[in-house]
Amino acid sequence: MWDVSFIPLRPGSLSGPVTERSDAARNRERLLGAARELIDECGADGLTMDRLAERAGVGKGTVFRRFGSRAGLMMTLLSDAEAEFQARFMFGPPPLGPGAPGLERLIAFGSARIAYVLEYGELARAADESAYNRFDVPAAVLWHRHIELLLREEGMDADPRLMAMALSATLDPERLLHAVRVHGIEPERLAESWRELVTRVVRGA
Amino acid sequence: MWDVSFIPLRPGSLSGPVTERSDAARNRERLLGAARELIDECGADGLTMDRLAERAGVGKGTVFRRFGSRAGLMMTLLSDAEAEFQARFMFGPPPLGPGAPGLERLIAFGSARIAYVLEYGELARAADESAYNRFDVPAAVLWHRHIELLLREEGMDADPRLMAMALSATLDPERLLHAVRVHGIEPERLAESWRELVTRVVRGA
DNA sequence: GATCTAAACGGACTACGGTCCGGATAATAT
DNA sequence: ATATTATCCGGACCGTAGTCCGTTTAGATC
Numbered sequence: 001m002w003d004v005s006f007i008p009l010r011p012g013s014l015s016g017p018v019t020e021r022s023d024a025a026r027n028r029e030r031l032l033g034a035a036r037e038l039i040d041e042c043g044a045d046g047l048t049m050d051r052l053a054e055r056a057g058v059g060k061g062t063v064f065r066r067f068g069s070r071a072g073l074m075m076t077l078l079s080d081a082e083a084e085f086q087a088r089f090m091f092g093p094p095p096l097g098p099g100a101p102g103l104e105r106l107i108a109f110g111s112a113r114i115a116y117v118l119e120y121g122e123l124a125r126a127a128d129e130s131a132y133n134r135f136d137v138p139a140a141v142l143w144h145r146h147i148e149l150l151l152r153e154e155g156m157d158a159d160p161r162l163m164a165m166a167l168s169a170t171l172d173p174e175r176l177l178h179a180v181r182v183h184g185i186e187p188e189r190l191a192e193s194w195r196e197l198v199t200r201v202v203r204g205a
Numbered sequence: 206m207w208d209v210s211f212i213p214l215r216p217g218s219l220s221g222p223v224t225e226r227s228d229a230a231r232n233r234e235r236l237l238g239a240a241r242e243l244i245d246e247c248g249a250d251g252l253t254m255d256r257l258a259e260r261a262g263v264g265k266g267t268v269f270r271r272f273g274s275r276a277g278l279m280m281t282l283l284s285d286a287e288a289e290f291q292a293r294f295m296f297g298p299p300p301l302g303p304g305a306p307g308l309e310r311l312i313a314f315g316s317a318r319i320a321y322v323l324e325y326g327e328l329a330r331a332a333d334e335s336a337y338n339r340f341d342v343p344a345a346v347l348w349h350r351h352i353e354l355l356l357r358e359e360g361m362d363a364d365p366r367l368m369a370m371a372l373s374a375t376l377d378p379e380r381l382l383h384a385v386r387v388h389g390i391e392p393e394r395l396a397e398s399w400r401e402l403v404t405r406v407v408r409g410a
Numbered sequence: 411g412a413t414c415t416a417a418a419c420g421g422a423c424t425a426c427g428g429t430c431c432g433g434a435t436a437a438t439a440t
Numbered sequence: 441a442t443a444t445t446a447t448c449c450g451g452a453c454c455g456t457a458g459t460c461c462g463t464t465t466a467g468a469t470c
Binding site: 023027058059060065 | 446448449450451
Binding site: 133134135136158159162163165166169170172174175178179182185189190192193194196197199200201203204 | 338339340341363364367368370371374375377379380383384387390394395397398399401402404405406408409
């Protein structure tokens with residue numbers, strides 16, 4: 001269902017039948033194209049499922065069969081950027097990727113995440129609007145685990161899982177966007193504050 | 206509009222005309238009663254504005270004129286508990302209220318807030334479902350300022366406002382409820398983790 | 411008590427996300 | 441080519457939050 005995961009799923013890799021009917025594939029491409037157009041024109045919040053269906057020239061049912069929900073559509077639209085981000089912090093060069101000390105990687109992770117949210121913020125927020133299990137989406141679980149891993153690496157003695165949860169909360173797209181857009185806080189100050197936060201949390205260990 | 210604030214507003218104290226028409230007052234009471242009934246019967250998520258209007262025997266427009274939105278209704282329903290909570294951490298006995306060191310008050314604040322969320326969780330979540338300005342509601346601003354104040358009192362040298370924002374994020378009702386209800390984490394562990402977190406943040410100053 | 415007016419009322423209406431199912435069609439077997 | 445079938449398609453339909461505006465009424469004035 002969710003096209004955002006550790007490594008992006010191509011149709012047929014895991015879910016469902018190995019082949020996709022040609023009309024289905026054609027409609028998926030049409031829908032993704034139309035969605036990008038609409039977001040360019042009206043912003044992510046201006047994209048409604050009805051307008052998307054109309055623009056793509058398909059029925060509304062088709063939209064939902066393809067993406068499951070509005071949030072699912074947004075996740076699909078994010079999946080490329082998301083996969084790239086994941087690759088950077090898991091396999092890329094230090095300090096974000098492996099090779100640097102845990103604390104430095106944590107600091108870099110926060111900065112990168114803040115930049116990511118500021119770039120894809122509207123989409124990320126729309127993708128999070130799912131009622132429940134917003135925190136159990138594969139990508140969110142992966143960030144959480146990553147933070148937890150780095151905390152353990154730094155010898156965190158308090159419950160690393162809950163500490164990672166607390167730190168994750170700080171990077172919530174909705175909060176970050178709100179701080180920047182409503183309160184006019186500069187992104188660099190957010191990154192700086194994150195640095196202070198994780199440094200204290202780790203040092204206190 | 207919002208009935209949740211520092212000290213609860215009684216009709217006529219600030220907003221609008223000093224007196225409320227008798228039919229308006231009668232309908233407000235009817236609506237609040239019906240809302241509590243419905244929540245008892247169906248849970249907060251089972252309360253819809255249509256059913257509420259029907260149960261209270263008023264038109265739907267009346268519901269929205271009175272409370273502005275579903276979230277506004279939920280806030281009104283929470284306002285008593287909220288006012289009591291506010292009174293406790295601002296004027297009550299230590300360690301939650303004034304008289305204890307900042308760090309102890311911070312720790313107590315987290316515990317109290319966690320208990321509060323677990324008790325009124327559904328309502329709190331429903332009250333937060335407002336699209337925007339969820340973080341600028343008077344009650345949220347007050348918690349934020351309170352945390353910021355305590356951080357300053359402890360000599361926080363990094364930006365106290367942003368640190369308070371980060372700590373607030375940790376206490377978000379949706380996250381706390383999710384941790385408890387979905388992942389089965391015991392509330393005591395949440396409080397313990399909060400204690401670790403704020404201790405490190407303050408000590409690192 | 412009659413009059414007046416600002417406030418409140420009610421419910422039809424819109425926009426939206428999401429569901430459902432009878433009909434169409436692409437792939438496959440014959 | 442034809443038949444079969446699993447999959448897909450479309451758009452009518454539903455429940456919900458929120459808006460609008462013509463009508464009613466409480467309460468003040470005379």
